[in-house]
Amino acid sequence: MMVKLKNVSNISSKSDEELEKFWDKHEPEEFKGWEEGNFNFKRLPKKLIQLRLDPSDVRIIDRESKRTGIDRAQLVRSWVKEKIGNLDKEAHY
Structure with missing residues (x-):
């Protein structure tokens, strides 16, 4: 039995939520031009900085690190990222 393949263009205008529901019910093989691919995601190297505190x-x-059980460097990094995130949000208003 021959299966009729569908066009990908029929799904391109869906929202993220609609796409999620759609792919829960469909497989990529149902569409014309489908081919398996390989993705290699590389994490950008982190930059080391030194601070005098x-x-x-x-x-x-150190007290907050001990209280939360979070490594000192991870704790400071999370605080910096939180502050940068807040600055980034302010810049977009």
């Missing part, structure tokens, strides 16, 4: 600031960081 007051001893009292380091004590606060």
